[in-house]
Amino acid sequence: xxxxxxxxxxxxxxxxxxxxxxxxxxxxxxxxxxxxxxxxxxxxxxxxxxxxxxxxxxxxxxxxxxxxxxxxxxxxxxxxxxxxxxxxxxxxxxxxxxxxxxxxxxx
Amino acid sequence: xxxxxxxxxxxxxxxxxxxxxxxxxxxxxxxxxxxxxxxxxxxxxxxxxxxxxxxxxxxxxxxxxxxxxxxxxxxxxxxxxxxxxxxxxxxxxxxxxxxxxxxxxxxxxxxxxxxxxxxxxx
Numbered sequence: 001x002x003x004x005x006x007x008x009x010x011x012x013x014x015x016x017x018x019x020x021x022x023x024x025x026x027x028x029x030x031x032x033x034x035x036x037x038x039x040x041x042x043x044x045x046x047x048x049x050x051x052x053x054x055x056x057x058x059x060x061x062x063x064x065x066x067x068x069x070x071x072x073x074x075x076x077x078x079x080x081x082x083x084x085x086x087x088x089x090x091x092x093x094x095x096x097x098x099x100x101x102x103x104x105x106x107x
Numbered sequence: 108x109x110x111x112x113x114x115x116x117x118x119x120x121x122x123x124x125x126x127x128x129x130x131x132x133x134x135x136x137x138x139x140x141x142x143x144x145x146x147x148x149x150x151x152x153x154x155x156x157x158x159x160x161x162x163x164x165x166x167x168x169x170x171x172x173x174x175x176x177x178x179x180x181x182x183x184x185x186x187x188x189x190x191x192x193x194x195x196x197x198x199x200x201x202x203x204x205x206x207x208x209x210x211x212x213x214x215x216x217x218x219x220x221x222x223x224x225x226x227x228x229x
Contacts, residue, residue, distance in 0.1 A: 034215035036152075043202055043219035044144075044152065055217060087152055091213040095168055096142075096154040 002026050002090050006099035012107040019075040021102045023088035028068045032092035035064055035073045038101075039084045047086075048073065078104070109133040109218045111203045116223035123193050123227075129186040129203030129220055136184040140164070140206035142216060143177065143188050145199035148224075155201070156188065157212040164212055171197075193227045200224050 003026040013019045023033065031051035036044040046055040048064035051071060061076040075082055083106055088099040115127040127143070143155040156167045156177040165177055176189040186203055201223055204216035 032213070036216075043221055044216075045219070046215055046217045049207065049215040049217070055215075089152075089215070091215060094166065094213065096157070096213070098152040098154070100151050 001095060002029060002093040002097050004088055004090055004097050004099035006086075006088055006102050008102060009100070010103045010105060012105050013078050014107045015080060016077050017107075019078055019082075019104055021073040021075075021086055021104070023066075023071040023073070023099050025069045025071075025090055025092075027093070029090045029092035031067045032090055033064075033066070033071050034089045034091065035062075036087045036089065037082075037084045038087065044087060075104070109205065111205065111218060111220035113201065113203050113220045113223040116201065116225045118226045118228065119193055120229050121193060121195060121227055124189070124191045125193060125225055127188040127190065127201055127203075127223065127225070131184045131186065131203075131205075134205070136179075137161070137181040138209055140208055140210065140212050140214065141179060141186045142204045142206055142212070143186075144202045144204055144216065144219075145197075146202070146222070147199045153199075157206065158186070159212060160209045164210060166212060190225070193225075195227050198225060198227045 005024045033051045035048040038044045052064045085101045110132045112130045142157040174192045203220040205218040206214040208214040
């Protein structure tokens with residue numbers, strides 16, 4: 001299985017600041033990577049697919065980059081509604097696998 | 108508007124069975140693969156099973172293979188997960204999710220249901 005490792009586990013950020021989240025794959029997955037946001041008590045929501053394509057309705061402050069084994073999700077200016085847990089997921093290999101998540105909390 | 112609504116969760120004893128369903132609306136159901144993903148409360152996400160648009164492609168996580176069966180009904184736009192020989196470690200929220208692709212199960216999951224809790228305990 002392809003192992004997805006996210007860092008940091010917790011990220012403390014002030015509103016208006018930039019947040020940078022990392023995701024590493026145990027082997028190359030090309031750009032077959034998605035990012036999801038999950039708020040407490042809610043289902044995950046797709047933010048980014050194909051490593052850098054925003055999903056429908058996702059604000060431009062969310063951006064994704066990377067390919068191969070190293071990926072980054074950047075939130076350019078954190079809004080109050082962005083404090084949540086973020087997961088990466090690869091869909092290059094089988095089975096589909098998720099990272100352990102990064103919690104973005106208010107500093 | 109795409110909607111996915113799970114049902115069938117609840118408390119079940121170890122070794123027992125449970126059938127989850129997911130009612131889909133707001134899109135052409137037979138144009139997408141569908142998946143089940145689970146999440147132990149307070150923990151991360153685990154893909155459980157996926158099924159292609161015409162039920163030809165089906166796969167399972169090793170942790171549930173031989174115990175869970177995924178199926179779909181393209182007439183009434185529903186997805187199902189038959190769970191047998193349930194174990195305490197199967198306790199989780201189960202989410203129905205739509206795959207972006209039609210046939211391939213290797214895709215992002217672009218819409219998710221609200222999730223339903225299955226608790227396996229005596």
